[in-house]
Amino acid sequence: MGEAIAFYTLAALILGFAVLVITARNTVHSVLFLVANFLFVAALYVLLGAQFLAVIQVIVYAGGIVVLYLFVVMLVNLKRPPEAHRDRRRKAGLGLAFSLVILAEVVAIAVFGLVQPAHLAAPKAPLPPEAADNVQQVGWALYTQYLVPFEVASMLLLVAMVGAIVLARREL
Amino acid sequence: MIDLIVLPLIKIVFVLTGVLITVMYLVLLERKVQAWVQARLGPMRVGPHGVLQPIADVVKLFVKEDVTPARAEKWVFTAAPIIVLVPALIAFAVIPFGPEVNLFGRPVPLYITDLNVGLLYIVSVAAIGVYGIILGGWASNSKYPLLGSLRSSAQLISYELAVTLTFVSVILAAGSLSMVEIVEAQRNNGIWFAFVQPVALFIYFVGALAETNRNPFDLPEAESELVAGFHTEYSGMRFALFFLAEYTNMIVVSAVATTLFFGGWLRPFPNVEWLSFLGLVPPWIWFTLKTFALLYLFLWIRATLPRYRYDQLMQLGWKWLIPLAIANIIVTAAVKVVLGS
Numbered sequence: 001m002g003e004a005i006a007f008y009t010l011a012a013l014i015l016g017f018a019v020l021v022i023t024a025r026n027t028v029h030s031v032l033f034l035v036a037n038f039l040f041v042a043a044l045y046v047l048l049g050a051q052f053l054a055v056i057q058v059i060v061y062a063g064g065i066v067v068l069y070l071f072v073v074m075l076v077n078l079k080r081p082p083e084a085h086r087d088r089r090r091k092a093g094l095g096l097a098f099s100l101v102i103l104a105e106v107v108a109i110a111v112f113g114l115v116q117p118a119h120l121a122a123p124k125a126p127l128p129p130e131a132a133d134n135v136q137q138v139g140w141a142l143y144t145q146y147l148v149p150f151e152v153a154s155m156l157l158l159v160a161m162v163g164a165i166v167l168a169r170r171e172l
Numbered sequence: 173m174i175d176l177i178v179l180p181l182i183k184i185v186f187v188l189t190g191v192l193i194t195v196m197y198l199v200l201l202e203r204k205v206q207a208w209v210q211a212r213l214g215p216m217r218v219g220p221h222g223v224l225q226p227i228a229d230v231v232k233l234f235v236k237e238d239v240t241p242a243r244a245e246k247w248v249f250t251a252a253p254i255i256v257l258v259p260a261l262i263a264f265a266v267i268p269f270g271p272e273v274n275l276f277g278r279p280v281p282l283y284i285t286d287l288n289v290g291l292l293y294i295v296s297v298a299a300i301g302v303y304g305i306i307l308g309g310w311a312s313n314s315k316y317p318l319l320g321s322l323r324s325s326a327q328l329i330s331y332e333l334a335v336t337l338t339f340v341s342v343i344l345a346a347g348s349l350s351m352v353e354i355v356e357a358q359r360n361n362g363i364w365f366a367f368v369q370p371v372a373l374f375i376y377f378v379g380a381l382a383e384t385n386r387n388p389f390d391l392p393e394a395e396s397e398l399v400a401g402f403h404t405e406y407s408g409m410r411f412a413l414f415f416l417a418e419y420t421n422m423i424v425v426s427a428v429a430t431t432l433f434f435g436g437w438l439r440p441f442p443n444v445e446w447l448s449f450l451g452l453v454p455p456w457i458w459f460t461l462k463t464f465a466l467l468y469l470f471l472w473i474r475a476t477l478p479r480y481r482y483d484q485l486m487q488l489g490w491k492w493l494i495p496l497a498i499a500n501i502i503v504t505a506a507v508k509v510v511l512g513s
Contacts, residue, residue, distance in 0.1 A: 028248065028310065035303065055292040063299020067329065074310050074318075133288045135349055156242070 006047055027073045030112045033068060038062040052134045177488075183284050185287035187264050195419040196226035202471050209475035238408035242310055247377045248311035253406065253413035256304030259297040260420040266290040267427045268352045269438045270455040282354065282437070282456055290351040291343065291353060295336050297384070301417070302328050305402050308414070314404035320401030323391055323482065327382055330489040331389075337378035338372040341504040342432045355436035362443040366433040373433045375493050377469075380425035382489065384418060387474040389484055416428060426466035427459075434462045 017037040024030040038061045045054035142150050180443050198224065200215065207214030215222030240249060270282030287293050309321020322509055338414045345368050346357040360363055366373050382389040385401075430436060437455035441447050480488070 001418060011491055026244070026245075028307075029238075032248070032251075032303075032307075035300075039300075050288045051290070055289045055296045058290065058296035059299050063302070067299075067325070070303070070306055074306070128228060135289060 003047065007044070010040050010047065014044070028070070031070050031073055034069070035062050038066065042143050044164050050134065054140050177312045179280065180284060188261065189282060189412060191261065191264060191420060191423060195416055195480040197232065198419050198422070199229065199469060200226050204470070205471040206475050216413070227426050233409060233412040236329040236408035238410060241314060242369055242403050243313045243485045244405065245311040245313065248307050249409070252308035253410045253417070254304070254313060255297045255307065256301055256417040257413050257420070259301040260424060263294050263297045263424045266293050266351050268324065268355060268431060268436055269459050273378055285509060286349050286350055286352045291339055291349045293356070295339065301421070304417070308406070309402035314405050316399045317402050317404045317506045320404065324385065324402055326332065327385070327389065327391065327485065328492060330486065331379040331382035331493070333385060334489060334493040336476070337494065337501060340499045342505045342507055344501070352430050358435045359438055359442050364433060364435045369433065369500070369504070371496065375497050375500070376429060376433070378493060381470070381473065382424055386422070386470055389485060390479060391485060421465065422467060422470055426463045426470070429464040429466055430459060471501050
């Protein structure tokens with residue numbers, strides 16, 4: 001009961017801030033609403049018992065990536081052209097199409113979850129040796145079952161880092 | 173019910189009051205220490221030796237006019253000091269001031285909560301605090317604050333990396349992310365991590381100086397270049413909030429250093445039998461003493477060292493501290509594998 005109340009409150013806040021992100025006139029306000037949105041998503045993770053994921057969500061998304069957004073928005077000084085606000089139906093078709101695709105995806109996931117129980121869909125990761133806490137479970141899953149995707153992702157990040165340095169300093 | 177709601181609330185009230193009073197007197201201590209170093213007396217007029225000076229300061233800040241610049245972004249301008257202060261205060265939620273003690277026949281742990289991701293929680297709240305600084309500078313709609321806030325946030329983000337990397341080596345040594353278990357690990361090993369991880373301690377302390385904008389890294393407030401940095405346009409109570417946040421952050425980084433490197437609430441040499449009379453002093457007093465020793469170091473350094481230049485600051489952070497921290501992690505991990513513990 002309490003969990004349900006917490007979930008629906010958080011879900012309402014997340015959706016509310018998501019709407020504010022796209023409706024705010026001022027871009028900096030949008031970015032701030034995005035931070036609030038990420039923080040409530042982190043709260044949702046805590047509710048699911050995934051403290052590690054929640055903290056990482058705050059460090060990486062709310063604390064890292066959005067700070068970069070904020071820098072770009074502040075320094076580039078995005079002034080939306082007035083016609084962007086005048087005609088509210090501009091590109092409505094495109095937006096509708098995107099929304100429909102995402103809606104279809106959500107429905108597909110929901111139906112898939114109903115038809116095929118979760119424990120059949122994904123093979124269970126081998127359990128860590130002793131009763132482990134949240135962090136150990138994540139570590140165990142990453143370094144056993146998902147080792148290859150994990151390493152591929154880290155290589156991808158390394159390539160992105162090198163690429164960013166090369167782009168920033170062409171005379172190297 | 174009592175364990176779930178009443179007890180934590182009492183503890184939160186205690187910790188917040190304690191922190192705020194400590195901040196007030198830390199400011200006085202800073203002025204006194206600066207004065208002694210420079211062969212002055214410091215505040216002397218309010219109360220004997222100026223002990224009531226903090227109260228006079230607070231009253232002054234409360235009644236001062238609160239000016240908002242004419243073309244400032246009002247909403248963000250008001251929110252910025254709050255965004256800086258709140259993360260600084262909530263970091264205390266995971267700091268262990270002492271072990272579990274018996275109070276009125278009830279076991280009471282002397283910390284608000286013991287998260288199994290406690291250390292990462294501190295990293296994450298510190299990451300949120302950066303927003304207040306960026307936004308405060310931007311919302312003032314003034315040149316010096318904007319430049320000051322860009323410097324501050326660049327400095328914070330750079331040194332946060334080095335500091336977080338030192339956490340990794342401490343976690344490797346302790347085998348846990350929980351603040352309480354890190355202290356327990358130091359008891360079990362019979363040695364403070366300051367001696368196991370001296371390199372990490374050094375990097376952490378330098379990074380902590382930079383993260384709290386303290387001398388020699390107080391470039392965001394370099395008066396000769398930037399007036400007062402990101403909070404130039406703030407006055408009255410809102411300025412006081414920034415001020416409060418800066419000193420609260422100093423206490424946070426000192427308390428974290430105490431927990432990670434100096435055995436938290438443990439007495440010195442926790443495993444040496446003939447020193448057991450040191451255990452007569454309650455653990456939370458040991459914690460406070462250690463934290464204040466570190467805070468004094470902050471003040472001492474401020475009175476001693478000149479300020480870095482901005483490019484030197486960035487070089488030090490990126491070219492020396494971060495590689496050193498990464499090397500330290502590799503060495504720690506290797507030693508841990510070789511010793512097989």
